[in-house]
Structure formats: structure tokens, C-alpha cells
Amino acid sequence: MTDETARILAIRPLAQGYQVLTLAAPAVAAEAKPGQFVHVRVPSLDPARLRRPFSIYDAEPETGRLHILYKTVGLGTRHLAALPVGTALPVLGPIGRPFPLDPAGTPFLVGGGYGVAPLWFLASRLPRKGVLFVGGRTAADILETDRFAKAGWDVRVATQDGSLGTPGLVTAPLDAALADNPQAELYACGPDGMLRAVGERAVAAGLKGWLSLDKHMVCGVGACLACVQKIRRPDGTETLARVCVDGPVFEAREIVW
Ligand SMILES: Cc1cc2nc3c(=O)[nH]c(=O)nc-3n(C[C@H](O)[C@H](O)[C@H](O)COP(=O)(O)OP(=O)(O)OC[C@H]3O[C@@H](n4cnc5c(N)ncnc54)[C@H](O)[C@@H]3O)c2cc1C
Ligand code: FES
Numbered sequence: 095m096t097d098e099t100a101r102i103l104a105i106r107p108l109a110q111g112y113q114v115l116t117l118a119a120p121a122v123a124a125e126a127k128p129g130q131f132v133h134v135r136v137p138s139l140d141p142a143r144l145r146r147p148f149s150i151y152d153a154e155p156e157t158g159r160l161h162i163l164y165k166t167v168g169l170g171t172r173h174l175a176a177l178p179v180g181t182a183l184p185v186l187g188p189i190g191r192p193f194p195l196d197p198a199g200t201p202f203l204v205g206g207g208y209g210v211a212p213l214w215f216l217a218s219r220l221p222r223k224g225v226l227f228v229g230g231r232t233a234a235d236i237l238e239t240d241r242f243a244k245a246g247w248d249v250r251v252a253t254q255d256g257s258l259g260t261p262g263l264v265t266a267p268l269d270a271a272l273a274d275n276p277q278a279e280l281y282a283c284g285p286d287g288m289l290r291a292v293g294e295r296a297v298a299a300g301l302k303g304w305l306s307l308d309k310h311m312v313c314g315v316g317a318c319l320a321c322v323q324k325i326r327r328p329d330g331t332e333t334l335a336r337v338c339v340d341g342p343v344f345e346a347r348e349i350v351w
Contacts (some may be wrong), residue, residue, distance in 0.1 A: 095315070096121040100185045102177060103159065109234040111166045112208065113175065114151065120158030122187045126150045128195070128216035129306055129343045132162065132187035133314035136173045146170045147311045147338070149212040149283070150188060160185075163211040163237065190342050193304050199277030200224040203247075204292050206269060206284035207235050212306055213283055223247050225271055226280070229264025229288065233257040265291050272299060280304065280346075291336060293346035303346030309337040316340075324350040325334055 100119035107113045112278035122132060133145040152161040166175045177183070193216050201224035203213045210228060217226065230236050232255045239249045250267040251259025260267055265288075270338045272278060272295060281307040282292040296303025316339035325335045325348045332350055335341060 095187060095189055096125070097184065097186050098122050100160065100183045102179050102181045102183055103178065105179060106238055108163070110210060111167075111234075112163065112323070114161055114163045114271050115174075117160045117162070117183060117185065118158055119160040119185055120260050122150075122185055123153040123158050123160045124155045124157075126153035126160065126188040126215075127192035129193035129212050129304075130188035130190045131212075132160070132185045133189060133311070133343065134162075135184040135186075136170050136177075137181065137183065138173045138177065139170060143191070143314055144183045144269050145172070145184075145186065145314055146174070147189075147314055149208070149306070150215055151211040151213050152218065153188075163208055163214075165208050177240075186314060189338060191340065191344075193281055193306070193343050195219055195221065197222065197224070197279035198302060199279050200275055202227065202271065202275075202278045202280050204229075204264060204280065204282040204284070204288065206230055206264065206288050207237070209240075209282070209284035209288075209306075211283070214241060216281060217242055217245060219248055225250060226253070227264050227268045227271070229257060229284070230257075246336065263291075264288065266293070268292070268295065282306065283308075286351075290351050293349060296346040304343050305346055305349065306342045307344060307349075308342070311338050326350050 095343040100129040151163040204227045207249040252264045280303040289305045309321040321337040322334040
């Protein structure tokens with residue numbers, strides 16, 4: 095993990111409230127693995143304020159570029175969105191336990207909103223292509239699917255308001271695909287309800303399910319216990335894990351919801 099002063103190289107607006115930041119962050123980019131995150135200090139906020147965690151959307155060790163995809167939701171991200179190209183941005187990372195890269199079957203990636211960010215980094219590093227299932231409330235929450243499709247991934251979209259893809263939850267196309275493809279390995283990033291639903295399906299089908307949890311974080315480095323999650327050890331006993339350093343990726347059987 096490095097504490098690096100990155101620089102904003104480019105800002106790419108996506109659908110409403112979402113954007114992609116490209117940073118010059120060679121030390122972090124050199125080490126980054128899919129599923130890990132960076133803890134960003136927003137310089138226009140009081141330095142005593144907390145850093146904000148963002149998944150690594152992509153990393154280019156050759157050029158030193160690091161990408162994050164984020165949604166403006168509150169004070170920190172509003173300040174982040176107002177920073178111009180060229181701004182120095184302190185980033186701590188890469189942090190956390192990454193996704194494993196050796197799927198036993200077809201990789202099924204399940205995401206919603208900014209949850210596609212670590213899934214793209216994962217898709218670009220997995221040894222085989224599979225299916226991306228993306229869900230959202232509306233079409234504006236369905237991001238960057240063209241990149242997956244161009245890279246050879248089969249993309250299936252569901253929106254709750256029916257404005258894009260299958261109307262309803264992403265679990266509907268996922269269930270249909272699981273029925274046809276018993277040899278899959280599941281990877282998910284999104285809201286807790288989605289993660290839980292994906293995890294339950296992995297357990298019920300006897301498949302591996304790798305879930306990236308999203309918890310409010312304070313230190314981001316394992317010291318404060320703000321981000322704890324109850325987990326089950328292999329011997330069946332329960333304990334608390336820190337999502338920042340013991341996760342954010344956990345196998346579905348580990349999580350006690
Ligand atoms: C491991 C990890 C990876 C993440 N990756 C991304 C990413 O790739 N892109 C992205 O846009 N966001 C990501 N997040 C969430 C992001 O950290 C929060 O949206 C951000 O910290 C909010 O800061 P803020 O000051 O703008 O919002 P605040 O003013 O702190 O809060 C505004 C609203 O957002 C909610 N919120 C704050 N933190 C979180 C959180 N961790 N999860 C869900 N809701 C939250 C608050 O409850 C509140 O309703 C990630 C979080 C974690 C833990
Ligand atoms: S955020 Fe402090 S221990 Fe995880």
C-alpha cells in the first residue's frame with residue numbers, strides 16, 4: 095500500500111451524477127488488483143475530514159494511470175466532482191483482498207450502479223470471458239456496458255422501471271442463466287440486497303460467489319473497526335472481519351447477513 099499524491103489527468107462524465115476520473119498514480123497502478131480500492135483525500139475538504147473509498151475501475155501499470163468511476167452522492171463526492179484536471183489528489187492504496195482470478199466455470203459478473211467499476215477491472219484480467227448481469231433502478235444506472243460487450247462479454251441488463259433491458263431485478267436474468275449453466279463462478283459488487291441475493295444463489299447452487307461489500311469506512315487501513323462485518327470461519331464459528339483490509343471481497347459462505 096502506498097500513500098501517493100496522484101494528479102487528475104482527465105474527467106469523463108457518464109450518465110447523470112456519475113463520472114470517470116483518470117489519475118496519474120504510478121505506484122498504486124503498479125500494484126493494483128481487481129477488487130481492491132483506493133482511499134482518497136479530497137483536498138478542498140478540511141484535512142481532518144475522512145478520506146473516501148473508491149474501487150479501482152482500471153489500472154495501467156505501463157502508463158501509471160489509475161481510473162475510478164464514481165457517483166456524486168454527498169459532500170465528499172460533490173467536492174471531488176468540482177476539482178479540475180491537474181489537481182493533486184492524495185490516494186492511499188491499493189487496499190484490500192482482491193477477487194480471485196481462477197474461476198472454476200463461466201464467470202458470471204453481477205453489478206449495479208458504480209458496482210460495475212471493480213467488475214470491469216476484473217473482466218479485463220480474468221483468463222476467460224463470461225456474462226455480465228447489470229441491474230439498476232433506471233437506464234441511467236446502467237454504465238459502461240459497451241466496454242464489456244466490445245471485450246467479448248455477454249451483457250444482460252435489467253432495470254426496475256423497464257427503461258432498459260428486462261424489467262425487474264437483475265436476479266431474473268441471473269436465475270435464467272444459472273438454470274442453463276451449472277458450471278459458473280459468481281462475482282458481485284453492488285448494494286447489500288443484490289449481494290445477498292447473489293450469495294444465496296451461489297450457496298444454493300453449490301457455486302463459489304465472491305461478493306465485494308460496501309461499508310462506511312473511516313481509517314481504511316484496519317485500525318478503527320468502523321467497517322466490521324460478521325463472518326463465519328471455515329469451522330462454523332463466527333467472528334468480526336474488517337471490510338477494508340480483510341475484504342472488501344468475501345466468499346458468499348463467509349458472510350453472516
Ligand atoms: C470498498 C468500497 C468501494 C467503493 N467504491 C465506490 C466506487 O467505485 N464508486 C463510487 O461512486 N462509490 C464507491 N464507494 C462508495 C463511496 O465511498 C461513497 O459513496 C462516498 O464515500 C460518499 O462520500 P460523500 O462524502 O460524497 O457522501 P456522504 O456525505 O458521506 O454521504 C452521502 C450519502 O451517501 C451514503 N454513503 C456514504 N458512504 C457510503 C458507502 N460506503 N456506501 C454506500 N453509501 C454511502 C451516505 O449514507 C449518505 O446517504 C465505495 C465504498 C466502499 C466501502
Ligand atoms: S475503516 Fe477502519 S478498520 Fe476498516
